[in-house]
Amino acid sequence: MSATSHQRRRRVLAAAAGLTTVGALVAAMPAGAHDRGQGHGHDHGYGYGRTVDVQLLSFNDLHGNLQPPAGSAGRVTHTNEDGTTRTIDAGGAEYLATHLREARKGNRYSITAAAGDMVGASPMLSGLFHDEPTIEALNKLKLDVTSVGNHEFDEGARELARLQNGGCHPVDGCYEKKANGKPKTFRGADFPYLAANVTDEKSGRPLLDPYFVWEKNGVRIGFIGVTLEGTPNIVSAEGIKGLKFGDEIETINKYAKVLERKGVKSIVALLHEGGAPASGSYNYDCDSPGPGDGISGPIVDIAKNVSPQVDALVTGHTHQAYACTIPDPSGKPRTVTSAASFGKLYTDTTLTYDRRTRDIVRTSVASANHVVTRDVPKAADMTQLIDRWNALAAPIANxxxxxxxxxxxxxxxxxxxxxxxxxxxxxxxxxxxxxxxxxxxxxxxxxxxxxxxxxxxxxxxxxxxxxxxxxxxxxxxxxxxxxxxxxxxxxxxxxxxxxxxxxxxxxxxxxxxxxxxxxxxxxxxxxxxxxxxxxxxxxxxxxxxxxxxxxxxxxxxxxxxxxxxxxxxxxxxxxxxxxxxxxxxxxxxxxxxxxxxxxxxxxxxxxx
CATH class of the missing domain: 3.90.780.10 (5'-Nucleotidase, C-terminal domain)
Structure with missing residues (x-):
């Protein structure tokens, strides 16, 4: 079933439930609804070797930054071989789209995932329209799946459900019109938001799907999405009323077992919690002198206790850049990544999938962060999107x-x-x-x-x-x-x-x-x-x-x-x-x- 088919299914379920309460939202989105997925626009030919390389492109904490972030917010630091540093202007959806599309070329198996805070605390171009422009941009970026972050709850659970399922804003209505003059309904996200540790206090059921399984030509990779347990401390209480935010480690381990029982042995956790590397340079080696020695913060303890069944962790929240290996509970190295914020970086991780064991060959995993430089051609479809929304915002924004x-x-x-x-x-x-x-x-x-x-x-x-x-x-x-x-x-x-x-x-x-x-x-x-x-x-x-x-x-x-x-x-x-x-x-x-x-x-x- 395609991501778009899943989206239509969620809308039908949502409409039937009436979306009247958080409980109704939960009922509208049953756990595991996204049990089969398809990558966007990839080669559908079959490979015959025992192992196959799967490209995982990831980013986090976009915060609706469709236009290049201004000033220091739009720069990353690079450490040169001689130890000196330089800054690079980075970010902007027009450039991010170009970089991701170029990175996918030649990769038969490619997945694009995110670790939350795609929306919320957004610049006016997106924020004025309750982040509909960003969801539309992420659809064009062919995002396959993302976890929720704390900022996805800035406007409450009902608004998050609308961003997932579509429909015009309950107060502001529809922002655009069709050629015939009738309101143009916001279609919602083509990708699933995952919220495994966000549950209804009464029923205990997840607010949104807890996991998603991407599949192509027999290659199956499961994604578990969680946000930080401390979300209630950093968002408005009214927006999350009736919701419970569970322990990240316990939740990931729980659903890793669920996926294992379903025959999915290759698992990636999308976790909106992160760490702090010892250096602010995006190319800093946080495995020096040893694996994970150059990073601190909550992600270290989490990574050391998440089940070895999970093969990689894509993280966020701290707006830092790192591609580290932190030992899992069995002592085996495991990739943990974060791509800073605002679309300035993306992470390219190679997951080597063994067709016989259906698992990732951990010793073959390679990962690195790449700068979304502004010296590449702008993606024309993103320019058109930005221009369209800018025209609507201009009377107020300027x-x-x-x-x-x-x-x-x-x-x-x-x-x-x-x-x-x-x-x-x-x-x-x-x-x-x-x-x-x-x-x-x-x-x-x-x-x-x-x-x-x-x-x-x-x-x-x-x-x-x-x-x-x-x-x-x-x-x-x-x-x-x-x-x-x-x-x-x-x-x-x-x-x-x-x-x-x-x-x-x-x-x-x-x-x-x-x-x-x-x-x-x-x-x-x-x-x-x-x-x-x-x-x-x-x-x-x-x-x-x-x-x-x-x-x-x-x-x-x-x-x-x-x-x-x-x-x-x-x-x-x-x-x-x-x-x-x-x-x-x-x-x-x-x-x-x-x-x-x-x-x-x-x-x-x-x-x-």
Whole structure:
């Protein structure tokens, strides 16, 4: 059965179920519905050798970046043989399509898979249309299968089901019209989303199919898709109400046994969880000095405990680049890969399939990341897709909202970011008036800042204009802002939770508004990294017993990103959206003759 046939089947089932509840969604998509699949457009001739090489092309964390990402978000680092480094401009669906199509040439058996976050936190071209453009682009890319990521749940389970099955948005309706003037219905994904560890709390059944089996000429490879167990901590609670997110290792091992019983012995896990290599270069050898020695983070423990039945792990979430071998529980080397983010890289893995054993010959597996360079011809069909959606977005996206005098960067590797300071200042100003909340300071979660602002975008005249579309790309979630009461003690605890508990291994440093300062001592560990007597507001020490009015988005106010103490707030007042406050700040503080300068850093003093 083809992927398109599966799609039609899901639509019929979905329509019959009515899609009225999460339980109905589960009932509409029975486990194992994608038990047979066919690669897209490949040679159907039969091979006669015992082994056959299967090409696995993979990527992750696209986040709707159909156009080339701007600034540092659109560059990868390459380490030269002499140890020096250089950066390469990368990414863009027009170039990704060209690279993938070129990579498939000459490969009779080729599969394209992804490890989640294909959508969500997307630039305006995709985000304005609830990511329909990205699903359409992935269909054109001939994606065979993907796992869900946490961002697939940004708009809730029902919206994820719509992206899978098709249908126009329940509020915004259909965005395009047919030649006869009638609404053009969004057709949904031609590929299956897999969510093995996302289950209905009451029935225990998976929200979407847990696995998919790709088959061609007797070669069968199973894919199990999971997202990180901690998804509820980093998405809106309302969107995942009634859902349970299970342990990644237990879930993968469970379905590896299911596939084994079905005679599928070659298995790949698509896992939206990742690690951190010791180097930021995409071509870094993370197996030096030994297998997996150059990578850390959650993926290491997961890889070491996932069943040896699984032959490779395609991962994501951390936006890092690596192609490592981490020993499985039996001590046998196993490939673990990630292709950074935003479509800047793709991974090419060769899986040698043994027809007699129906398993992958692990010693023959080879994998490497490749740059999606912009020096190749653009794929014409992707250009047409982008132009079509850009025309629909243009009236909104091209509207100027402000002016900047230089780049306002968002360097993810630094505790304090100019873009974060700008956003926190805008939020404080918007929520400071007494009738708007009376906020005294603002806190902004770093994960909610998706890009910086570029003074001179590629191909522009460099006039420093900030458009609504660019502002949307920086803050695409449109979170509503709140002003709440927190005690000084709770504020200090929130700062400690940046670097302790679930955030100890990968700190999430809150961006703070002007006037709020403290010291972060990285020579210490856990909560002790926060120097408590350094925490000050407008020069005055924070009083643990005093109550402060704090501005933050609803995601943080709900305890998102591991900040449980922020849920203990009182006297919440809901204001405008974060994006509205940002554009209002630009309107108040910038003009063509007096552009806004990047905010100075120095609010967080770091001791190393």
């Amino acid at each position: 509207r100027p909202v402000g002016y900047i005098s230089a780049d306002i960067e968002n360097p993810a590797d630094l505790p304090e970011r100019p873009a974060g300071n700008l956003i926190a200042d805008a939020q404080l100003e918007g929520m400071a008036p007494a009738d708007k909340g009376g906020a005294q300071l603002a806190l902004m979660n770093p994960g909610g800042i998706r890009a910086g602002l570029v003074h001179k975008a590629s191909g522009s005249e460099g006039d420093g204009v900030v458009t609504y579309g660019e502002a949307f790309t920086v803050q695409p979630f449109t979170n509503m802002m709140t002003a709440v009461d927190l005690t000084g003690a709770q504020l200090i605890t929130a700062l400690q939770q940046q670097v302790s508990g679930s955030n100890q291994a990968a700190p999430k440093i809150l961006q703070v508004s002007e006037g709020f300062t403290y010291t972060l001592d990285m020579t210490k560990t856990g909560a002790d990294r926060i120097v408590t007597d350094s925490v000050r507001l407008n020069g005055e020490p924070i009083d643990p017993a005093k109550t402060y009015r704090v501005a933050m988005n609803e995601f943080l106010a709900g305890g998102g990103d591991g900040f449980a103490v922020l849920k203990e707030h009182k006297n919440k007042l809901v204001g405008a959206s974060d994006l509205d406050l940002l554009t209002a700040y630009f309107a108040a503080h910038s003009s063509p003759g007096a552009p806004l300068a990047p905010p100075a850093t120095g609010r967080i003093t770091v001791v190393r």
